[in-house]
Amino acid sequence: MAYGSDEQGATLIVVLLFLVLIMLAGAIAVRQSTTDLKVATSDQINTVLLQSADSANQKLETMVNGSPASEGYKDVTSATGALGHFILFEENKVNEFVYCFNPRTQRYLTNSATVSVPAGGYVDGINNGICDYTEADDYTSERQAVMTQMSIALTPPSANADPFEHVVIGKEIENRTSKKYQFDIRATSSLPAYSEPVDSEGSCFAKTSISNNAVLRSDESLSDCLLAASTPSKMLYEQADIENLSSSTKCYPFGKGTLDPLCVLSTATP
Structure with missing residues (x-):
């Protein structure tokens, strides 16, 4: 009987060990x-932010590369447009053009943007381009999840730039249309619903998107502020070259080759 009692005690210990192993x-x-869920959620957030920022860049590219007769092209290249502001006025080359991306509109003009100047303040005192995370219309969709703010500025001159690198080939150097411009375009997407994008000074979106911006004298950028506020965000940085392109038609003399009407002299009398 003593042997049987010892055997029952050993069985209990083994069962308990198995229970502990199962619990572990x-x-x-x-x-x-839980870790896999966090990784999957992080990947989804990263994808959503990337798509939103890329969508803002593509929208601007489509407008610039579109037909000169389209409203979008006229908007961005006009004197009050996102790119025309820099191209048509030499004194604006150090400004930063900011607007809140909304795929439901194509009006990217000064009166709906914020253009910061080095001396402080804004062009014409207009400050309508900063994204407001409390406004439903400033989100990229009606779900009010993602918010994207665009920043456009001319690329600072480089000491290693080649001579006449800024001149369009085949153009007179004195002509305004002979210059080509390089822009720094930054699209910053965020998810304000995860964490309020603010610091002790107010909304993070009011800060410049350019890190260590000596021109605008800002110590903390938009990305720095969003990181400190634990707001999920992603910035896409793109450099874009803008220049006037001239088209030409090669004509062959002595009546040979192309019959393009542009190569035939008009015989109409004035």
Whole structure:
């Protein structure tokens, strides 16, 4: 009987050990599942932010590369447009043009933007381009999840630039249309619903998108502020070259080759 009693005690210990092992395996599985969920959620957030920022860049590219007769092209290249502001006025070359991206509109003009100047303040005192995370219309969709703010500025001159690198080939150097411009375009997307994008000075979106911006004298950028506020965000940086392109038609003399009407002299009398 003593032998049987010892055997029953050993069985109890073995069962308890198995229960402990099962509990440990379950805890590890739950922890692993939680980690996998966080990774999947982080990947989804990263994808959403990337798509939103890329969409803002593509919208601007489509407008610039579109037909000169289109409203979008006229908007961005006009004197009050996002690019024309820099191209048509030499004194604006150190400004920063900011607007809140909204795919439901194509009006990217000064009166709906914020153009910061080095001396402080804004062009014409207009400050309508800063994204407001409390306004539903400033989000990229009616779900009010993602908010994207665009920043456009001329690329600072480089000491290593080649001579006449800024001149369009085949153009007179004195002609205004002979210059080509390089822009720094920054699209910053964020998810304000995860964490309020503010610091002690107010909304992060009111800050410049250019890190260490000596021109605008800002110590903290938009990305720095969003990071400190724990607001999920992503910035896409793109450099774009803008220049006037001239088209030409090659004509062959002595009546040979092309019959393009541009190569035939008009015989109409004035």
